[in-house]
Amino acid sequence: MPTADRPRKPTRRDVARLAGVSDAVVSYTLNGGAPVAADTRRRVLAAVAELGYRPNQAARALRSGSARTLVLAVPDAQDPVFSNPFFAEFAAAIESVARARGYVLSTTATTFAPDGLRTRFEEFAARMVDGVLVLSSGVADRTAIDPVGLPWVDLNVTGGRPGVASVGADLRGGAEQATEHLLGHGRTRVAFVGQLDTREPRHAGWRATCGRWGVPPGRVYDGGYTREGGYVAGLQIADEPDPPDAVFAASDRTAVGLLRAFHERGVRVPEDVAVVAFDGSWEAEYTWPPLSTLRQPVESMAEAAVRGLLDGSPPTHHEFPAELIIRASCGTHGPDTGAH
Amino acid sequence: MPTADRPRKPTRRDVARLAGVSDAVVSYTLNGGAPVAADTRRRVLAAVAELGYRPNQAARALRSGSARTLVLAVPDAQDPVFSNPFFAEFAAAIESVARARGYVLSTTATTFAPDGLRTRFEEFAARMVDGVLVLSSGVADRTAIDPVGLPWVDLNVTGGRPGVASVGADLRGGAEQATEHLLGHGRTRVAFVGQLDTREPRHAGWRATCGRWGVPPGRVYDGGYTREGGYVAGLQIADEPDPPDAVFAASDRTAVGLLRAFHERGVRVPEDVAVVAFDGSWEAEYTWPPLSTLRQPVESMAEAAVRGLLDGSPPTHHEFPAELIIRASCGTHGPDTGAH
DNA sequence: TTGAAAGCGATACCAT
DNA sequence: ATGGTATCGCTTTCAA
Numbered sequence: 001m002p003t004a005d006r007p008r009k010p011t012r013r014d015v016a017r018l019a020g021v022s023d024a025v026v027s028y029t030l031n032g033g034a035p036v037a038a039d040t041r042r043r044v045l046a047a048v049a050e051l052g053y054r055p056n057q058a059a060r061a062l063r064s065g066s067a068r069t070l071v072l073a074v075p076d077a078q079d080p081v082f083s084n085p086f087f088a089e090f091a092a093a094i095e096s097v098a099r100a101r102g103y104v105l106s107t108t109a110t111t112f113a114p115d116g117l118r119t120r121f122e123e124f125a126a127r128m129v130d131g132v133l134v135l136s137s138g139v140a141d142r143t144a145i146d147p148v149g150l151p152w153v154d155l156n157v158t159g160g161r162p163g164v165a166s167v168g169a170d171l172r173g174g175a176e177q178a179t180e181h182l183l184g185h186g187r188t189r190v191a192f193v194g195q196l197d198t199r200e201p202r203h204a205g206w207r208a209t210c211g212r213w214g215v216p217p218g219r220v221y222d223g224g225y226t227r228e229g230g231y232v233a234g235l236q237i238a239d240e241p242d243p244p245d246a247v248f249a250a251s252d253r254t255a256v257g258l259l260r261a262f263h264e265r266g267v268r269v270p271e272d273v274a275v276v277a278f279d280g281s282w283e284a285e286y287t288w289p290p291l292s293t294l295r296q297p298v299e300s301m302a303e304a305a306v307r308g309l310l311d312g313s314p315p316t317h318h319e320f321p322a323e324l325i326i327r328a329s330c331g332t333h334g335p336d337t338g339a340h
Numbered sequence: 341m342p343t344a345d346r347p348r349k350p351t352r353r354d355v356a357r358l359a360g361v362s363d364a365v366v367s368y369t370l371n372g373g374a375p376v377a378a379d380t381r382r383r384v385l386a387a388v389a390e391l392g393y394r395p396n397q398a399a400r401a402l403r404s405g406s407a408r409t410l411v412l413a414v415p416d417a418q419d420p421v422f423s424n425p426f427f428a429e430f431a432a433a434i435e436s437v438a439r440a441r442g443y444v445l446s447t448t449a450t451t452f453a454p455d456g457l458r459t460r461f462e463e464f465a466a467r468m469v470d471g472v473l474v475l476s477s478g479v480a481d482r483t484a485i486d487p488v489g490l491p492w493v494d495l496n497v498t499g500g501r502p503g504v505a506s507v508g509a510d511l512r513g514g515a516e517q518a519t520e521h522l523l524g525h526g527r528t529r530v531a532f533v534g535q536l537d538t539r540e541p542r543h544a545g546w547r548a549t550c551g552r553w554g555v556p557p558g559r560v561y562d563g564g565y566t567r568e569g570g571y572v573a574g575l576q577i578a579d580e581p582d583p584p585d586a587v588f589a590a591s592d593r594t595a596v597g598l599l600r601a602f603h604e605r606g607v608r609v610p611e612d613v614a615v616v617a618f619d620g621s622w623e624a625e626y627t628w629p630p631l632s633t634l635r636q637p638v639e640s641m642a643e644a645a646v647r648g649l650l651d652g653s654p655p656t657h658h659e660f661p662a663e664l665i666i667r668a669s670c671g672t673h674g675p676d677t678g679a680h
Numbered sequence: 681t682t683g684a685a686a687g688c689g690a691t692a693c694c695a696t
Numbered sequence: 697a698t699g700g701t702a703t704c705g706c707t708t709t710c711a712a
Contacts, residue, residue, distance in 0.1 A: 399705035
């Protein structure tokens, strides 16, 4: 018994006795469950302070059915999700918003396979968790987890699905801005590095914009969202007989991989190839050259996600515009060169 | 009442009834509190499966005094700690170890001022938290938090203090390796970018090694552990009339800032200046050139920290050696150029 | 090997 | 406005 030497922590009952009131009044005073006379209130508060009383949260959770806890469920991948600075920033923002509302955030890695996810949700429910933020980018299976009855919101989502709360950035709109910017500054062969899937919003936005400008879209390279993928794509691009003069990369990490490949091959950025990335994490700030990128507003997204979870509002999708941050990699220096 | 439409979750009592046993036997079966007849056991387990029963963790926590939860307390700084990939990796490793042991990890930002930290510890205690990992680098005040009676371990610590559990890497030994490597490959003016304080282990290790080799230590630049600080130091170095031919940087981030400054000034790495960094986060992998760096073994450190917390062993300090990873920035290409 | 029952500490209903 | 008390679901003595 490691706690033997530590004096028992005061309970609500001790406070009640010291203040000369009943248990119930202590609760009323602290939680506003019923009106309390000003004088009584004062005595209770004094007793609380004197004893250093803190309500036992386990008891409160048991009784009230709420542990005042939110869970952030991130993919349990080989490639750890927080090696993506964008997600690390996002998670920190969520913790901050949750804490401001009096909620604790616990983060856990999980599979998103329906059965596994459902099991995790049941564990959360057993812990009286109040809501779950699922960083699933839209793959979480609603039919698997809705029955558990926990409010949840899907993160990193575009478009949204009926009946599921979700939050994300306007990827397509961002891609359009990026491509337009490149085209508007005289580049004529803008390639895309990201997912091959043409329905992916960044891919689609890039393609549509090329179409709108009447230029043939450049080649598409499979770079995914990893540094590694970007690196491989960058090598391909560098070895191309007729290489693009601009690249729109689907994430900052992809672009970091590209830059490495270009350095190795002596391709100059932005002289030979202009680059615009996506996400706007700090990772894009200290590359060489500093990356122009579309910033996702993590703080607003975190705020919206937590609010939607807690407000009991019907599940809806919230989408935020991405903001083009111009640095050196796109060849059109703005006022900010990225070095602050 | 948002739960009205959801069928009440089965309790231990439902299981007992279905299995035709008492409440206690269910508990015995599940937690091994007493021997249970094989046949009874089977029936209980069947009932558990049939009802999809999951023990209510709030009730369990209330009764047993343990929520099976660990807390990671990180500094609440302007410069968010998880913008440091090294810490992000560390946190992910801790979550993984905790989960493997059946513990949930919640992460929270906090001040480390004694009063504030103590208040947070009292909140943790009220939540029946089982232990706290404090990412304080040795500043957490033992006298403020020990009285709360929660086991805690200090992270990112060298040397250790009597009476406090802590974990860290051998910063000084790593610095010696770094400096030796640079010196051993013919560099003669090795500068240090980090903290000015000569007692800081990386600083001390660098200085001592220069002494041992009989070369005058190069200049010391105040670069702290931020990209920004490294950048400013790098500018100074580049503008030096008689610049160093090698730099040992106290962290990967510092080195990233250095590289940016060197790029801007046209200083070639490693031709003009060789660079070795510290931490070994992935951030060092995709810079240009890829950074040679001393890797801190995050997985081992996470394992040791959690184990020490949970094993109830007397508080001790665990220190792990850093491993030199040779990439391109130090000018002595090993087998791995970093791009794997 | 199993069962009955006493709490853990808080909330909230029902009286007064 | 305040007090008594049943209850949340579980663990754990103590008896049988």
